[in-house]
Amino acid sequence: MVAEIPLSPGILARYEAVVGLEVHCQLLTHSKIFAADTNAFGSEPNTNISVITLGHPGTLPKLNRKAVEYAIRMGLACGSSITRHNVFARKNYFYPDLPKGYQLSQDKGPICVGGGILVKVKDPQTGQPYQTTIQLHHIHLEEDAGKSIHDGSEWVTQLDYNRAGTPLIEMVTEPCIRTADEAGQYLTEVRRLVRYLDICDGNMEEGSLRCDVNVSIRPKGATNLGTKVEVKNLNSIRNVMRAVDSEFKRQVELTESGGRIIQETRTFDAATGRSYAMREKETMNDYRYFPDPDLTPVIVSDEWLADIEAKMPTLPAALYQRFTDHYGLPDYDAALLTDAKELADYYELVCTYTSNYKAASNWIMGPVKGQLNEKTLRDRQFPVSADRLAALITLVDNGTVSQTAAQQVFNLMIEQPDALPIDLATAQGLVQNRNTDALKTLVEEVLAAWPDKVEQYRKGKKNLLGMFVGEVMKKSKGAADPKLVNELLAKTLQEK
Numbered sequence: 456m457v458a459e460i461p462l463s464p465g466i467l468a469r470y471e472a473v474v475g476l477e478v479h480c481q482l483l484t485h486s487k488i489f490a491a492d493t494n495a496f497g498s499e500p501n502t503n504i505s506v507i508t509l510g511h512p513g514t515l516p517k518l519n520r521k522a523v524e525y526a527i528r529m530g531l532a533c534g535s536s537i538t539r540h541n542v543f544a545r546k547n548y549f550y551p552d553l554p555k556g557y558q559l560s561q562d563k564g565p566i567c568v569g570g571g572i573l574v575k576v577k578d579p580q581t582g583q584p585y586q587t588t589i590q591l592h593h594i595h596l597e598e599d600a601g602k603s604i605h606d607g608s609e610w611v612t613q614l615d616y617n618r619a620g621t622p623l624i625e626m627v628t629e630p631c632i633r634t635a636d637e638a639g640q641y642l643t644e645v646r647r648l649v650r651y652l653d654i655c656d657g658n659m660e661e662g663s664l665r666c667d668v669n670v671s672i673r674p675k676g677a678t679n680l681g682t683k684v685e686v687k688n689l690n691s692i693r694n695v696m697r698a699v700d701s702e703f704k705r706q707v708e709l710t711e712s713g714g715r716i717i718q719e720t721r722t723f724d725a726a727t728g729r730s731y732a733m734r735e736k737e738t739m740n741d742y743r744y745f746p747d748p749d750l751t752p753v754i755v756s757d758e759w760l761a762d763i764e765a766k767m768p769t770l771p772a773a774l775y776q777r778f779t780d781h782y783g784l785p786d787y788d789a790a791l792l793t794d795a796k797e798l799a800d801y802y803e804l805v806c807t808y809t810s811n812y813k814a815a816s817n818w819i820m821g822p823v824k825g826q827l828n829e830k831t832l833r834d835r836q837f838p839v840s841a842d843r844l845a846a847l848i849t850l851v852d853n854g855t856v857s858q859t860a861a862q863q864v865f866n867l868m869i870e871q872p873d874a875l876p877i878d879l880a881t882a883q884g885l886v887q888n889r890n891t892d893a894l895k896t897l898v899e900e901v902l903a904a905w906p907d908k909v910e911q912y913r914k915g916k917k918n919l920l921g922m923f924v925g926e927v928m929k930k931s932k933g934a935a936d937p938k939l940v941n942e943l944l945a946k947t948l949q950e951k
Contacts, residue, residue, distance in 0.1 A: 457738055462704055466711060473671045473680060474632035475592075476695075478645050480624050481599065481663040482525045482657040486624035488598050489516030489559060489750075496661050497766055500604075501614040507622045510555030515749050518543075522622035523566070523753060525654040526596050527763050529624055530567030532648050532770055533591055536564050536943055537760060541753040543596075547743045552601035552614055554940050560597035562744040566593035566755075572648070573772070589641045590629040599623050618662075624654075630669070630680060635696035644690050651770055651796045655831065659690050666695050670702040672710065675720060681706075682716045686723050686730050698723045761892040774799050782812040791820055797832050798824070801841060808845030811852055818844060839868045847876040860885040860933055887936040891943070894927070898943050901926045912948055918931040 487494050490507035493833055498547070530537055530691075544562040571588040578585060599621040604613040616679035626645065632638050649655035652740045657664045671681035686698045701723070706716055721730040723938045769777075771793045776798075793799050796818065805815045826838040839847075847864060850856045856864060859879065869877045880886050888894060901923055902909050912919045920941070927940045 462708055462711075467704070467707060469675055469796040470672045470703075470707050470710075471675050472699065472939035473630045473683075474638055474699055475683075476626075476628045476632065476638060476641060477667040477669070478597075478626040478642065479665045479667075480529075480626070480645070480657075482622040482624065482654055483656060484519055484521045484525070484622055486519060488522045488596070489518045490620050492620060494621055495617075496663065499936075500613075500617060503617040504619070508554065508616060516552055516559065516747075517850065518750060518753060519622060522596060523755070524763055525622075525652070526566050526594060526624045527717065527755065527760065528652045528654055528767060529626070529649065530570065530594055531764060531767060532652060533567070533570035533572055534596070535567035535570030535594060537755060538564055538568060539755045540564070541566050541596075541755070543747045543750045543753075544744045545747050548741070550600065550603075551612060552603045552616070552619070554601060554616055554619055558598060558600065559747055561752070565593035567591075572644050573639060574644055575633070575638060576636045576640050579634055579636065587637065589637065590631050592627045592629050594626050596625050597623050597625060620763050630671070630683075632699075635699040638668065638699050639692050639696040642695055643816045647771060647794065649754035650833075651768060653768070653796075659692070662690065665689060665690065668695060668698050668702070670699060670706065671716075672703060672706045675911075682718050684716065684718065685720045687720055687733070689723055691725075694723060694725050696801035697725075697728055698730060701728055705730065743939050747893060768796070771799075772803065778802075782816075784812065784816055785788070788813075788816045792816060795832055797835050801835075801837055804841040805845050805848075808842050809848050811848050814848045814851070815845070818848065818865075822862065826869065833906060839865070839872060843868055843872070843876060850876055850880065854884050854887055854889065854936055854938070856880050857887055857933065857937060859888070860926040884934060886934065888931055889936050889939055891939070894931070894939060894943055895947070897927050897930045897935065898923075898940070898947050901930065902944075902947065909948065920948075923948075 482488075484494050486492060487508065490505050492505050492508050493503045495503060507516060519804070529539055542560065542564055545557040546560045547557045549556055569591060571590045573586060573588050575584060575586050577583065599618050601614055601616040601619040604615060605611070606613065618798065632641065646657040646659075650657050650663070655663055659665070668686045668689060669683045670686065671683040673679065673681045684702060686702055689695045689698055702721070709716055718733065719735050720733045722733050723730045740787050763860050773788045774793045777785065778784045778792060784792070792802050793866070801823075802815060802819055805814055805819070809815055823838060823844070831837075847861055847868070850864070851858055851861045855877065863883065863885060864880050868874065868876060871879065905923070906921050907927070908922065923944050924937060924940050927944070928935055928937065
């Protein structure tokens with residue numbers, strides 16, 4: 456047993472982490488990758504299965520064309536090279552939740568090679584922002600395994616094969632990540648990309664996006680790679696970042712104590728923030744890869760690739776540029792609105808009905824986003840329709856309602872989505888009063904009620920104008936046009 460060494464900042468600073476991520480994304484195809492079974496989350500256990508999924512003798516797999524297209528879409532989004540001649544291999548290992556005793560995957564010829572994803576991060580020492588590209592080694596296609604369920608029992612394992620055969624892409628980075636923040640931002644960008652491409656819902660809590668972390672350490676300035684340790688099946692971006700930090704410190708502590716890092720697979724306990732050994736890591740030879748004899752090679756033709764390219768959606772970086780250049784939005788607005796494709800699409804739809812692009816951004820970032828959660832956003836259940844929101848913006852722009860009254864109208868629009876904003880404003884008496892004669896009367900009444908304040912104003916206490924405006928607005932029950940009230944008050948006070 457090695458002695459524990461206190462990890463001072465000085466000791467930690469002598470080492471650097473070398474991190475690579477393996478991200479598994481379940482693809483949103485209707486059926487599984489090699490069978491016609493339904494690909495759906497949340498079904499009753501062992502209902503989305505067939506003799507093909509269960510690997511019965513005499514059954515033959517057939518590749519899902521859509522899964523190949525989705526993998527290519529991700530490769531194109533990452534700037535990867537697309538492999539034209541694809542072969543599937545059997546990856547042999549035995550787990551209870553792997554019904555065939557092997558997994559169909561890609562070995563030496565992944566469908567996408569190279570590429571990278573640009574991330575924005577902060578330097579942990581200085582706090583200064585910087586950009587870096589996380590380089591991809593490859594993206595390959597494979598099938599998922601089933602799921603073992605323990606339900607708190609030490610002795611009983613239940614098996615649900617619904618997930619077996621679900622199409623996956625596995626994105627493998629180069630060992631180029633150096634900090635937990637870089638790992639977290641990379642995973643955030645992957646999740647955003649798969650959602651923009653509509654190939655995966657990115658729900659880590661449901662397991663449709665999972666991440667394995669490979670961590671090694673080396674002295675600062677060294678170029679050789681250390682012994683890597685894999686931390687498996689992390690189900691949140693925060694836990695990925697915690698696992699990177701935890702494993703880095705564990706390896707530094709072990710090294711400083713005279714221990715030896717072994718290549719192994721570990722599991723991360725979110726409650727304690729520590730990882731625990733599961734098994735020594737299998738080597739490539741352990742898997743005994745060989746080409747699957749039942750699947751013919753997949754040829755990606757020029758025509759097929761061109762068709763996929765033509766159907767690619769506008770990606771976040773291009774949208775960000777459009778939002779800043781065409782709509783004139785600040786960087787903050789553009790970054791927030793392009794964070795989710797649904798939000799970006801909604802914003803652009805609102806802008807087809809109004810030219811006040813900044814007001815549209817303000818309303819979406821504020822009241823609209825305040826009504827959304829992840830589910831309603833993914834389902835595009837926006838609280839008001841794009842044309843109704845634009846109509847409300849127009850009412851503010853032309854002075855029909857005040858900004859304050861518009862918020863009240865917005866709340867009414869949520870309850871009555873089919874009603875026009877102007878009708879709701881009129882019914883509630885929120886249309887601004889621009890009747891000069893009527894407002895003059897209210898101004899005179901307020902000034903008559905506060906003679907001492909009027910005297911103070913005349914002696915130079917000009918900030919009292921705001922108080923007078925507030926009193927007039929109260930008398931009008933919020934219906935007065937604040938700009939006109941300001942003008943009338945200033946003029947009346949000057950005359951007194």
